[in-house]
Amino acid sequence: MTVRNRSLSDLLTWASALAMLAGIYMAFIYAPTERIMGDLQRIFYFHVPSAWVGFFAFSITLVASIACLSTGGRRWDIIALSSVEIGVAFITMAIITGSIWAKVAWNVWWTWDPRLTTSTILWLIYVSYLLLRDLIDDEARRARFSAVYGIVGFVSVPVTFMAIRWWRTIHPIILESEGFNLTGPMLTSLLFCIGAFTLLYFTILVHRVRLEQLADDVEQLKHKVYR
Amino acid sequence: MGNLAYLVSAYAVFWAVTFAFVFRISRRQRALQSEIESLRRTLETNQDRM
Numbered sequence: 001m002t003v004r005n006r007s008l009s010d011l012l013t014w015a016s017a018l019a020m021l022a023g024i025y026m027a028f029i030y031a032p033t034e035r036i037m038g039d040l041q042r043i044f045y046f047h048v049p050s051a052w053v054g055f056f057a058f059s060i061t062l063v064a065s066i067a068c069l070s071t072g073g074r075r076w077d078i079i080a081l082s083s084v085e086i087g088v089a090f091i092t093m094a095i096i097t098g099s100i101w102a103k104v105a106w107n108v109w110w111t112w113d114p115r116l117t118t119s120t121i122l123w124l125i126y127v128s129y130l131l132l133r134d135l136i137d138d139e140a141r142r143a144r145f146s147a148v149y150g151i152v153g154f155v156s157v158p159v160t161f162m163a164i165r166w167w168r169t170i171h172p173i174i175l176e177s178e179g180f181n182l183t184g185p186m187l188t189s190l191l192f193c194i195g196a197f198t199l200l201y202f203t204i205l206v207h208r209v210r211l212e213q214l215a216d217d218v219e220q221l222k223h224k225v226y227r
Numbered sequence: 228m229g230n231l232a233y234l235v236s237a238y239a240v241f242w243a244v245t246f247a248f249v250f251r252i253s254r255r256q257r258a259l260q261s262e263i264e265s266l267r268r269t270l271e272t273n274q275d276r277m
Contacts, residue, residue, distance in 0.1 A: 040230040043237045050241070089248050096244075097237040104233050200245075207252050214259035221266035225273065 009206050016203040019196035023049075031189035043101045045189055048174060049197035051094035051119075057087030057201060058126065058157050065150030068143055074216070077143040080150050081133065082208035086201060088126050095119055106170065114167040118160040125153045 027045035034041035060083040068076035098116070103109050110116065129149050136142040164171045174180060180187050 038230055040234055042234055046238065046241050086248075089244060093241050093244050096240050100233050100237040100240070104230055204249065204252070207249075207256070211252055211256050211259070214256060214263065218259055218262050218266065221263060221270065225266055225269050 009203075009210070012199070012203045012206060016196070016199040019199050023193045023196040026189040026192045031186050032184075034186075037105065040101065040104050043097055045193045047094055047097040047101065048190060049193045050090045050097065052194050053197045053201045054087045054091035054094060054122075055157050055161060056198065057083045057090065058122075058154060060205075061087065061150045062154040062157075065147040068147040069151075072140075072143075074139075074143070077146060078209050078212040079205070080146060081130075082205055082212065084126050084129050084150070085208060086204050088123065088130065090197075090201075091119065091123050091126070095123065111170075113171055114163040114169050115160070115171040118156070118163040122156040122160045125156050129153060 023045070027042050031042065031045065033039055061080045064076045064080035064083065067073065068080060095116075098119075099109050102111070129146065132149065133142055133146050136145055163169065164173050172181075174182065174190075180190075182190060
């Protein structure tokens with residue numbers, strides 16, 4: 001890693017740490033208490049951005065997978081894999097925080113609502129991506145398989161996003177064709193948290209990609225030392 | 228369990244998963260960097276011998 005790249009990644013790390021702290025301030029202090037749900041509604045400022053990062057991460061995987069298939073570049077495979085890992089972590093957090101909210105709002109931890117069902121399928125699809133990758137030893141074959149899987153698996157993202165619009169659901173709808181179902185400081189806080197989470201995504205992606213590049217360097221050095 | 232306890236649990240889960248994920252990446256990066264240093268030293272020693 002060059003000095004310039006390192007200082008850029010340090011800058012990104014500090015910026016996202018500060019943005020996340022500001023996100024906590026927006027969620028707990030700036031945003032007013034909701035009339036019906038009370039303070040519990042504040043889960044929403046981390047739940048929605050977690051789901052957004054999950055969807056965004058899988059979209060980056062789609063783009064990287066297409067680029068990997070067309071160019072065969074190892075870098076694209078690394079980006080696709082890293083983005084899936086981050087996406088799975090954030091979708092997991094969205095599912096868990098949503099389940100905690102549901103316990104109070106719906107009086108159950110879990111129900112097979114269309115959004116919850118499609119989110120679970122989405123999660124399983126991308127966890128399988130990670131598990132299946134490990135079963136293939138040949139690097140080029142693994143990259144091709146993962147790229148095709150990353151493209152086909154992406155179908156589950158728009159289906160999950162649209163599930164609350166296509167089917168009857170009890171899940172709240174925040175974004176409608178007319179715009180957000182929120183106004184004032186609540187909307188500002190939500191949009192700020194979405195921005196902060198997106199920054200956090202890029203920061204983790206940079207570090208995760210760097211990790212994979214280091215693993216490649218180790219393999220190359222081992223080849224030189226033990227040839 | 229009061230509403231505030233559910234709120235705290237949700238945020239605790241979020242930060243626990245985030246820190247675990249970041250910690251895992253950082254630990255693996257450090258391990259790989261030290262492995263690279265060690266391999267470079269071995270490579271230099273091998274080249275000096277030749």
